[in-house]
Amino acid sequence: MPFRDLRDRLADVRARIDDAIKRGGHGQAVTIVAVTKTYGPEAPQAAWDAGLRDVGENKVQEALAKIPKVDAPLRWHLIGHLQRNKIKQIDPFQLVHSMDSPRLADALASHGAERGRPVEVLMQVNVSGEETKGGYQPSMIEQEAGRLAGVDGLLVRGVMTMAPFDADPDRLRTVFGGARRCAEILRSAGHPAAELSMGMSGDYEVAVEEGATMVRLGTVLFGARSA
DSSP: OTTTTHHHHHHHHHHHHHHHHHHHOOOOOOEEEEEOTTSOTHHHHHHHHTTOOEEEESOHHHHHHHGGGOOSOOEEEEOSOOOGGGGGGOTTOSEEEEEOSHHHHHHHHHHHHHHTSOEEEEEEBOTTOOTTSOSBOGGGHHHHHHHHTTOTTEEEEEEEOOOOTTOOHHHHHHHHHHHHHHHHHHHHTTOOOOEEEOOOTTTHHHHHHTTOSEEEESHHHHOOOOO
């Protein structure tokens, strides 16, 4: 049986999240998005069997090949970069975490209007300012929040961000706190931006302390990837 220690790993993660919620004082509920990229379909199946209901994939094509092989009504999240030529293939995903530019926002809105159901998205914000990361700059959020308010075909549920690898706790708090403020701007503009997707296997406890409502966890649940 693959991932036979997943239940124990998950119990530990949930305990750590509960402690982080208490330390942070935000009182939020936290959804664990099990990141199953590069693993076979046995990983999302194991996630379901362990009690998880949300899984995340980085690539559209990898997810589309995997989804039919999983016998579980999981909620699928697209957490990686989305190319505009793949937009018509995103319908199996409940939430797109990586709306990272005005051009992509417009294309997603057009697709949502065409299919008659808004695309639910998170606005990816590059709070850290790293050139290797995509996303909106925080200075763009207020203008873009206003521009997208009331746009048919798009439902902005919140913000996603990534912190620098191996950042120290103070730097993590700066990045995650900045994302939280971006979500507040979205809410002020009328968006139902309750979600904060931030925190991965190495920094999720600090992210939860800073208000994360979704954490994207892979190796801490499934172990080291082979690819």
